Amino acid sequence: MTLRRVNLIILVLLAVAFLIIVQRNILNLSDFLHKENPDAGVILPFEAELSPDVRPLPQRNGEEILVLVAADEDRLGAVVAAMNSVYQNSKANVVFTIVTLNDTVDHLKAWMSKTKLNNIKHKIVIFKPELLSGKIANDPQMPEAAKPLTFARFYMPIYIPDAERAIYLDDDIIVQGDIQELYETNLKPGHAAAFSDDCDSISSKGIIRGAGNQNNYLGFLDFKKEAIQKLGMRAGTCSFNPGVIVANLTEWKNQNITQQLEHWMELNKREDLYSKTLAESVTTPPLLIVFYKRHSTIDPLWHVRHLGTTGAGNRYSLQFVKAAKLLHWNGHYKPWGRTSSFTDVWDKWFIPDPTGKFHPVRRHAGDS
Numbered sequence: 001m002t003l004r005r006v007n008l009i010i011l012v013l014l015a016v017a018f019l020i021i022v023q024r025n026i027l028n029l030s031d032f033l034h035k036e037n038p039d040a041g042v043i044l045p046f047e048a049e050l051s052p053d054v055r056p057l058p059q060r061n062g063e064e065i066l067v068l069v070a071a072d073e074d075r076l077g078a079v080v081a082a083m084n085s086v087y088q089n090s091k092a093n094v095v096f097t098i099v100t101l102n103d104t105v106d107h108l109k110a111w112m113s114k115t116k117l118n119n120i121k122h123k124i125v126i127f128k129p130e131l132l133s134g135k136i137a138n139d140p141q142m143p144e145a146a147k148p149l150t151f152a153r154f155y156m157p158i159y160i161p162d163a164e165r166a167i168y169l170d171d172d173i174i175v176q177g178d179i180q181e182l183y184e185t186n187l188k189p190g191h192a193a194a195f196s197d198d199c200d201s202i203s204s205k206g207i208i209r210g211a212g213n214q215n216n217y218l219g220f221l222d223f224k225k226e227a228i229q230k231l232g233m234r235a236g237t238c239s240f241n242p243g244v245i246v247a248n249l250t251e252w253k254n255q256n257i258t259q260q261l262e263h264w265m266e267l268n269k270r271e272d273l274y275s276k277t278l279a280e281s282v283t284t285p286p287l288l289i290v291f292y293k294r295h296s297t298i299d300p301l302w303h304v305r306h307l308g309t310t311g312a313g314n315r316y317s318l319q320f321v322k323a324a325k326l327l328h329w330n331g332h333y334k335p336w337g338r339t340s341s342f343t344d345v346w347d348k349w350f351i352p353d354p355t356g357k358f359h360p361v362r363r364h365a366g367d368s
Contacts, residue, residue, distance in 0.1 A: 060093040065183045066166040068156055070127070070149040071100040071108055077336055077350060077358040078171035080111055085174045085349040087120050092180040096122040097159050097166075099152040101129075107355060114354040125159050127152055135265040136282065150283050153242065154261045157249050164250050170243035172308065172334055174346055177301075177325030185246045187296045192251035194296035195240035195287075196303035215239060217292075218275065220285045225273050233292050240295065242287045243328050244303045260290045301325045308333045313341040321345060336360040 067086060071079045083096055100108055105124060112118060129148045136151075152159070153168045160166050167183055169175075175182075185194050198215035218235040221228050252258070264286035268274055274285045304324040306312060308331030321327060321342050329335050335346030338361045350360060 060091065062093050064095045064163075065090075065092045065179055066095050066097065066160050066163045067179065068097045068099065068152070068159060068166055068168045069171060070152040071098050071104060072147060072149050072171070073101070073104040073107065075171050075334075075336075076104065076107060076111065077353060077360065078334070080117065080353075081336075081346060081350040082169055082171055082173050082175070083120060083122075084117065084351055085176065086169075086179050088349070089176055090179045092178065092183070094121065094179060096120060098122055098124050099127050099149060099159055100124060101149065102126055107357065110355050111351070111353060115351045117351060131155065132265075135262055135269060137269045153245060153283070154258055154286075156245075156247055157253050157258065160249065164248065166247050166249055168242075168245040168247065170328065170330070172329040173243065174327045174335075174349055175325070176322070176327065182244075182246060182298070182302050182326070185296065185298055185302075187246065187248050187251075190251065191294060191296045192248050192255055192257050193291060194246040194298050195242060195291070196244060196298045196300065196305070197238050197240050198305075199238035217288055220275050220281060220288055222273055222275050225271060227267060227271055228273055231289065231292070233289075237292070239284070239288055240291070241303065241305055241328070241330065242284055243305070243330055244298060244326065246296075246298060257290060261286045264289050299325075303328060305330050307331070307335070307342055308340060316342075318342070338362065 067083075069079050069082060079098070083098075086096075087094055098108065105126070108124060112120070112122065127149055132148055132151060156166055156168060165183065167179070187194050216235065216239055217223075217233055217237045220239060221233075221235075223229065223235045264273070268285070274282065301323075302325045304316070304321070304326065305328045306315065307321070307327055308329035310331075310333070312331075312333070322345065327342070327345065329340060329346070333340040335343050336350070340346075343360070343362070347360070353359070
């Protein structure tokens with residue numbers, strides 16, 4: 001009986017010793033992991049306020065998907081919402097290149113660091129307006145010309161120099177699908193870019209009444225000018241929307257696309273080649289010329305357009321808008337403004353400005 005009791009005591013002591021060893025190993029492993037990744041497991045103050053459906057996703061690995069966006073000070077909330085929608089709806093290793101001006105950097109850094117956007121891989125680069133010296137006219141009827149960041153897409157290889165492929169997105173966009181699918185858009189051999197054709201079956205319904213033929217080349221270029229006539233382009237050719245671009249940057253550089261675009265910018269300044277129908281479009285015409293019948297196409301559901309035009313609420317059902325993979329509020333009515341359609345869809349991805357400078361304008365019940 002005594003021997004059995006001794007054996008039992010020995011077994012208990014061995015079990016206790018075993019548990020102590022296991023506990024120490026676990027503590028050592030935890031300490032090692034903390035040294036390797038000191039931020040792991042740390043809950044930042046803002047995370048406690050996030051609803052489960054918008055919590056930051058875990059760190060992503062694998063192939064980098066490079067996305068270029070331009071961040072204008074007046075529209076900074078737009079690019080924030082766009083980036084957040086891309087990141088939250090994809091498991092891919094997305095890396096943003098944010099092109100902005102010097103006077104916007106501090107505001108942008110505050111927004112990126114003091115909200116859940118600090119979980120997003122990104123780099124901020126400065127656009128140098130002198131790149132456009134001698135290439136654009138100071139025309140008061142073309143306010144877009146006064147905004148140099150609209151031309152950032154022309155210089156993609158400069159801002160993403162080592163990449164073979166990248167995506168450009170306008171700021172008035174919300175992405176609801178996995179950006180990896182857009183990134184893998186098939187580009188035909190020799191094509192430097194893919195765009196959404198304005199005659200596609202989904203968004204061609206969005207032609208704006210009273211603004212001319214906005215779905216063909218005639219709406220963007222003056223075919224009475226000799227320089228345009230010499231190109232031999234058909235005026236009725238379907239145009240495309242450059243608010244979303246999937247670019248093969250290797251081909252872009254090999255074909256000197258940026259230099260070609262700059263040539264047509266300079267020629268337009270001298271000879272006024274753009275159509276007067278679309279007074280605000282100064283970035284689309286040179287792209288239409290350079291990529292005439294030399295571009296691939298993007299799946300129509302990956303660029304549902306005209307949400308910023310009159311009657312967008314009647315053109316698309318809410319069910320369709322929620323099912324679309326990418327929404328574009330091109331047009332005068334932006335989703336952070338008072339009179340836009342489908343603002344609730346955009347609001348889902350907007351992150352309030354920690355500095356309090358940017359506020360979406362919303363119609364209240366008492367407004368007329």
